[in-house]
Amino acid sequence: MTTPVVAVRGASVTFGAVRALSGVDLEISAGEAVGLVGHNGAGKSTIVNVINGGLTPHEGSVSYGGMASGMTGVSAARAGGVRCVFQELSLCSNLSIVENARLMHAGLTGFGWRKRALALIETKLSEVFPGNRVDCSATVGTLSIAERQMVEIALNFLDVSGPPKLVILDEPTSSLDSALAEQMLAHVRKFVSGGGSVLLISHILGEILSTSTRIVVMKDGGVVAARPVSEFTGKSLVEAMGSVVREKTRTGVRTVLDTSPTVIDIPATPRTGLGLKARKGEVIGLAGLGGHGQTAMLLALFRERSSNWLPHRPDEIAFVAGDRALNGTFPLWSILRNLSVGNLGALSKRFSVHAANEDAVGAEWKQKTAIRTPDMHLPILSLSGGNQQKVLFARALSTPARIVLMDDPMRGVDIGTKQDVYSIIRAEAEAGRTFIWYSTEMDEICLCDRVYVFRDGAIVAELSGDEVSEHNVLAASFSGEAA
Amino acid sequence: MTIFNTALSKPWIWSWLAALATFVLTVLFTGGASTFSLGQATLTFAAFSVIVGLGQMLVITLGPGNVDLSVPATITLSGTLALKFMNTDASLILPGLLVAIGIGLGVGIANYGLIKLLRIPPIIATLSMSFLVQSLAIWSNRGLRIKPPDELSAFTTGMTLGIPNIAVVGLTLSVAIWWLLDRSIYGRWISAIGQSPFAARMAGIPVDGTRFLTYVICAVLAALCGYLLACFSGGAALNMGAEYLLMSIAVVVIGGSAVAGGNSNVPGIWGASLFMFLVVSMLNTYGFGAGIRLMLTGLIIIAVIIAASRRVSAR
Numbered sequence: 162m163t164t165p166v167v168a169v170r171g172a173s174v175t176f177g178a179v180r181a182l183s184g185v186d187l188e189i190s191a192g193e194a195v196g197l198v199g200h201n202g203a204g205k206s207t208i209v210n211v212i213n214g215g216l217t218p219h220e221g222s223v224s225y226g227g228m229a230s231g232m233t234g235v236s237a238a239r240a241g242g243v244r245c246v247f248q249e250l251s252l253c254s255n256l257s258i259v260e261n262a263r264l265m266h267a268g269l270t271g272f273g274w275r276k277r278a279l280a281l282i283e284t285k286l287s288e289v290f291p292g293n294r295v296d297c298s299a300t301v302g303t304l305s306i307a308e309r310q311m312v313e314i315a316l317n318f319l320d321v322s323g324p325p326k327l328v329i330l331d332e333p334t335s336s337l338d339s340a341l342a343e344q345m346l347a348h349v350r351k352f353v354s355g356g357g358s359v360l361l362i363s364h365i366l367g368e369i370l371s372t373s374t375r376i377v378v379m380k381d382g383g384v385v386a387a388r389p390v391s392e393f394t395g396k397s398l399v400e401a402m403g404s405v406v407r408e409k410t411r412t413g414v415r416t417v418l419d420t421s422p423t424v425i426d427i428p429a430t431p432r433t434g435l436g437l438k439a440r441k442g443e444v445i446g447l448a449g450l451g452g453h454g455q456t457a458m459l460l461a462l463f464r465e466r467s468s469n470w471l472p473h474r475p476d477e478i479a480f481v482a483g484d485r486a487l488n489g490t491f492p493l494w495s496i497l498r499n500l501s502v503g504n505l506g507a508l509s510k511r512f513s514v515h516a517a518n519e520d521a522v523g524a525e526w527k528q529k530t531a532i533r534t535p536d537m538h539l540p541i542l543s544l545s546g547g548n549q550q551k552v553l554f555a556r557a558l559s560t561p562a563r564i565v566l567m568d569d570p571m572r573g574v575d576i577g578t579k580q581d582v583y584s585i586i587r588a589e590a591e592a593g594r595t596f597i598w599y600s601t602e603m604d605e606i607c608l609c610d611r612v613y614v615f616r617d618g619a620i621v622a623e624l625s626g627d628e629v630s631e632h633n634v635l636a637a638s639f640s641g642e643a644a
Numbered sequence: 645m646t647i648f649n650t651a652l653s654k655p656w657i658w659s660w661l662a663a664l665a666t667f668v669l670t671v672l673f674t675g676g677a678s679t680f681s682l683g684q685a686t687l688t689f690a691a692f693s694v695i696v697g698l699g700q701m702l703v704i705t706l707g708p709g710n711v712d713l714s715v716p717a718t719i720t721l722s723g724t725l726a727l728k729f730m731n732t733d734a735s736l737i738l739p740g741l742l743v744a745i746g747i748g749l750g751v752g753i754a755n756y757g758l759i760k761l762l763r764i765p766p767i768i769a770t771l772s773m774s775f776l777v778q779s780l781a782i783w784s785n786r787g788l789r790i791k792p793p794d795e796l797s798a799f800t801t802g803m804t805l806g807i808p809n810i811a812v813v814g815l816t817l818s819v820a821i822w823w824l825l826d827r828s829i830y831g832r833w834i835s836a837i838g839q840s841p842f843a844a845r846m847a848g849i850p851v852d853g854t855r856f857l858t859y860v861i862c863a864v865l866a867a868l869c870g871y872l873l874a875c876f877s878g879g880a881a882l883n884m885g886a887e888y889l890l891m892s893i894a895v896v897v898i899g900g901s902a903v904a905g906g907n908s909n910v911p912g913i914w915g916a917s918l919f920m921f922l923v924v925s926m927l928n929t930y931g932f933g934a935g936i937r938l939m940l941t942g943l944i945i946i947a948v949i950i951a952a953s954r955r956v957s958a959r
Contacts, residue, residue: 463846470856473848480846488842493906494835502836502847505829513827556847 164226165190166327166358167212167243171221174207181207183382184221189327194349194359196373196390198366200402200635201451201601203379205362209329212360213245214238226326242326244317246333250309254302258282258312261301268322286315289348290341306336314345318352328352329360334368335617346372364450364616366395366639378402399639403631424564424595425462434619439597441563444590446609447599448634451569454618455599456483459566462597466564475504479562481553483569483599489553490541496552497523497537503556526555531581547574554582558589565589567598571605583608603631614638655900656912658951662898662944663919670926682925684808688876690917691814695869696888697895697913698821699862703766704896705825706855707838707905714751714770715866715892716885717777722747722867723874723884724781727790734793741871748867751777752860759859760852766859778882785882792875800876810872817865822910834858838905866892895920898948919948 165188174182182204189195199205210216211223214235225241252261259278263269269278282297295308304312310333317328330349334342349359349372363369369376376393378386378401386401393401421441429436437458439445447455459480466478482489491499501508501519508518523537530551534544541549550570557565571579586596586608600606612629614622614637622637624630651657667686671679696715703712722744730740751773758769791797802809825831833854836844845851869888874880897903898919899912923944927937 460846467848468850468853469845470850470853472850472853475848479848482843482846488840488846491836491839491843491906493839493902498832502832502849505832509829512829513823514829514832560848 166226167241168224169208169211169218169221170223172208172211172218172223173220174211174216174218180382182211182218185379185382185384187212187377187384187387189358189360191326191358192353192356193375194353194361194373196369196376197360197362197379198364198369198376198398198402198639199379200603200638202381203402204382205379206331207382208379209245209331209360209362212238212327213243213329242323243329244325244327245329245331246314246317247331250306250313252301252309252313252316255300257300258295258297258316261312262316262319265316266319266321281319281321282312282315285319286311289315289318290344307338307341310336311341311345318348325357327358327360329362331362332364333361334363334365342368364639366398370395370398399632399636402635402639425597432619434615434621435613435623437613437620439564439595441595442590442593443611444586444596444598444609446606446612446629447597447615448606448612449615449621449638451601453615453638455615456568457618458615459568459597459599462564463566472506475506476561476563478564478566479503479557479560481557481565481567481570483567483572485546485549485553490549492540492542494541495538496532496534496541496544499541500526500537500552500555500559504560507561522559526559529585530555530558531578547578550574551578551582554585558585562594564595564597567596567600569599569601571600571602603634606634607631654909654911655907656909656915657900658948659899659912659915659919662948662951663915663922666919666922666926670922670929673926673929684803684806686918686921686925687811688808689921690914691808691810692869692873692876693888693891693895693917693920694814694913695817695872696866696892697899697917698817698910699865700892701896701899701901701908701910701913702821702825702834702858703862704893704901704903705834705838705905705908706858707841710766710838710855710905711893712755712770712859712862712866713767713889714755714774714777714863716887716889717774717781718748718751718863718866719870719873719885719888720880720882721751721777721781721784722870723880724785724882726871727792727874727880728784728788730793730796732791732793734795737793737796740793740796744867744871745864748864749860750863751867752863753856755863756856756859760856782882785880789879789881791879796875797878800872810876813872817868818910818914825908825910830854830857835906835908838902838907891920894945898945 167189169185169187172182172185173180185204185208187208197205197208207216211218214233214237217234225237225243253264256264259275259282262278262282263274279297286293286295286297290311293311295304295311301309301312314330314333318325333345337345346368349361353359353374361369361372370390370393373390375387375389376398377384378398380402423438423440425437425439427433427437447458449455463478463480467473491502497519500523505514508515508522520537526532527534527537532544532551532555533548541552544552551574554570571582574582590596598605598609606612607629609629611623611625612634613620614624614634616638622633624633670682696719700712700715703710725747726740726744729743730736755770755773758764758773759766762769799809804812833844833849836847836849837851837854841851870885873884877884895913895916896908898916899909901908901912923941924937927940932940
C-alpha cells in the first residue's frame with residue numbers, strides 16, 4: 162500500500178449558511194487518474210480549492226504524501242507536488258510565457274534563467290501538443306484562447322525543482338478543439354502510467370470515461386459514488402449525478418397554447434445551436450452547467466430590446482440580476498430608490514419623481530415580496546443578501562414589462578421567500594408575462610414550462626412538458642455519451 | 645439637538661461652516677469696515693465659480709473617470725466669439741447669448757463624440773478638445789479686445805436690491821440644477837450611472853444618452869459663464885478661463901460631492917465657491933506674501949476636505 166499523494170479526510174467547508182462540502186474523504190494515489198463529475202454547486206470547485214491549498218477546510222484535514230508538514234495552504238500543496246490548471250485561465254496576459262513560468266516555478270532562478278525556461282517550455286509544449294505552433298517567447302496577451310490554455314497546461318506539467326505529483330485539470334479542454342484535446346488526454350494517460358496522478362474535471366463524459374482510472378461523483382457537497390471506471394457507463398454516470406433518492410415530480414404543469422403570440426424568436430445558427438422561442442405567458446428555463454452562455458444570452462436579449470441612447474420603454478423588458486454587486490444594486494441608494502429606478506417614468510409628473518407615488522409603490526412591494534426592513538428609506542446595504550434580491554425582483558415586477566429576464570436570481574434567498582417568488586412568477590405568467598429564467602438549481606428548472614439546455618455557449622437541447630426532468634437536463638449538459 | 649445632528653450629517657455643511665468662519669475672520673481683522681463690499685464681491689466672484697461648478701458637478705456625478713477639462717477653453721471661446729458677434733451693439737444681446745449657448749452645445753457634442761466614437765477616456769478627450777477650442781479662440785481673437793454692449797456691461801456689474809445681478813443668475817441656475825439633480829428622473833439616472841454603469845444599463849437607463857446630455861449641459865454652463873464673465877470684465881481675454889479649470893473641480897470636491905460619483909449636492913457648490921473666494925481675500929487682508937498665501941490656501945482646502953470626508957450615504 163503506497164501512501165497517497167494527497168489525502169483529504171472529513172473535509173467540511175461552509176460559506177455562511179451554505180454547506181459547500183460536508184465531510185468529504187478523497188485519496189489520490191500515485192498512478193491514478195481520478196475523474197470528478199457533478200452538477201452545479203455539487204462542490205467540485207470547493208474540493209479542488211481545498212486540495213490546492215486555496216481553502217482551509219473548517220473541519221477535517223488535508224495531507225500531502227502522507228506527511229503532516231508544518232506548512233499549510235498553497236505552499237504546502239506546492240511542496241507536495243500539487244499543480245492546478247484553473248478553469249478560468251490564470252496566466253498574466255501582460256507577461257511573456259517565460260515570465261509566467263517564473264511566477265509559477267520559483268526554482269527558475271540564477272543567471273540565464275530565461276534561456277533555460279524557454280528550452281524547458283518548448284520541450285514540454287511539443288511533448289504535450291506535438292506539432293504545435295506556439296511562439297514561446299511571445300507575450301501571453303497575444304496568444305489565442307486555445308494557445309493560452311495549451312501553455313497553461315504545459316507549464317503545470319513542467320519539471321523544474323521536482324516533477325509534479327498531482328496535476329488538477331479543471332475543465333482543461335473547454336477551449337481546445339477535439340484534436341488538441343485528444344493530444345492532451347493522451348499525455349495525461351502517459352503521465353499517469355508513468356506514476357503521476359491527475360484529478361480531471363470535465364463536463365464531457367467521454368473524456369472522463371476514456372482517461373480516468375477511477376470516477377468520483379459529487380452531489381450537494383458530498384461524494385455519492387467513487388468506483389473504478391469500468392463500473393460506469395455514460396448512462397449510469399448521469400444517473401449517479403442526479404437525485405438518487407427523490408425523483409422530482411413536476412407540479413402545476415401548464416401547457417401554453419401554441420396560438421399565443423411569440424414574443425422572442427431567435428433562429429438557430431451553427432454557433433448558438435438551436436433557436437430560442439418564447440410565447441406570451443410562458444416560463445422558459447435556461448439550464449446547463451454554470452457559465453455556459455446563459456447569462457450572455459440574457460444580456461444580449463436585454464441589449465437588443467432596450468436603447469442606450471433614448472429613454473427605455475418599461476413595458477418591453479426587465480432584468481433581475483443574480484450577481485447583485487456587478488449589475489444589480491446601487492450601493493449608495495436607499496431600498497426604495499433601488500426598487501423604483503426601473504420604472505421612474507410611471508411615478509413621475511412632468512419629469513420629476515413624485516415622492517408620494519414612489520412611497521406607495523415601495524409600500525406595495527415591501528408587502529408583496531416581504532422585504533424585511535423597518536423603513537424603505539434605509540440604505541440597500543442594510544439588508545441581507547436575500548432581501549436585496551427581493552428588492553431586485555420587485556424592481557423588475559413593478560414594471561409593466563412583457564418579458565422578464567432572470568439571471569439565476571435565487572442565490573442566497575431563503576426557502577420561504579423562494580416559494581413566495583415562485584408563486585408570484587406563476588401568477589404573473591398566467592397574467593401574460595413571459596419569463597426567461599436562468600437557474601443553476603434543478604428545482605427551479607423543473608418549474609419551467611419549457612427548458613433550453615446550454616453547453617459551451619450554445620443551446621444543445623430543448624425540453625418541454627414532461628421531458629423537463631433532472632435526468633434529461635443532466636444528460637444534455639454533459640456531452641460525449643448519449644444517455 | 646436633532647436638527648444640529650441632521651445638519652452635521654449633510655455633506656455640504658462643512659463648506660458653509662468654512663466659508664462663514666473665513667468671512668468672520670476677515671471682517672474681524674478689518675474691524676467691520678468693508679463688510680458690505682466684501683460680501684458683494686464674494687457673491688459676484690463666487691457666482692462665476694458656481695455656474696461652471698454646477699456643470700462639472702453633474703459630470704463628476706457620472707462616476708470615476710468622468711471630468712470635463714475643456715471648461716476653461718469653452719469659457720474663453722464663448723466670451724471671445726459672443727463679444728465679437730455683438731460688436732457693442734445692444735440689439736444683439738440676445739442673439740449673442742444664443743451664440744454662446746451654441747458654442748457650448750457644439751463643444752459638449754464634440755466632447756462626447758470623442759469619448760464615445762473614439763473610445764478615449766473623458767479626461768483625455770476633453771483635454772484634447774480644450775486645445776482645439778483654445779486654438780480657435782486665439783485664432784478668432786487676434787489680440788482684439790472688443791467691449792461688451794454698454795447695457796450688458798451695466799447688467800453684469802449691477803445689482804438688484806443690493807444683490808449682484810450675477811449672483812441672481814447663479815442662484816437661478818442653481819435652483820434649476822438642484823431640481824434636475826434632486827427631483828427629476830435625469831438626476832436619478834446620473835446618480836445611478838455614477839454608482840454602477842452596468843447596473844444602470846440593466847435597470848433600463850439609457851446610459852449613453854444620459855452621459856451625452858450631461859457633457860452638453862456642462863459645456864453650455866461653461867459657455868454661459870464665459871459670456872457673463874467677458875461682459876463683467878469689459879472684454880474677453882485669452883486667459884480668462886484658466887483659473888476655472890481647478891476651481892470648477894475644487895468646488896465640487898470641497899462642496900461634499902463624492903469624487904467617485906453617484907452622490908452630489910448643489911448647496912455645497914455655493915458654500916465651496918464662497919469659501920474659495922473668501923480664503924484668498926482673507927489671506928490678502930492679512931497681508932501675506934504670494935508664496936505663503938498659496939500654501940495656506942492649500943492647507944485650508946485639505947482641512948475642509950478632511951472634515952467633510954465623513955461620508956454619509958444619500959437618502
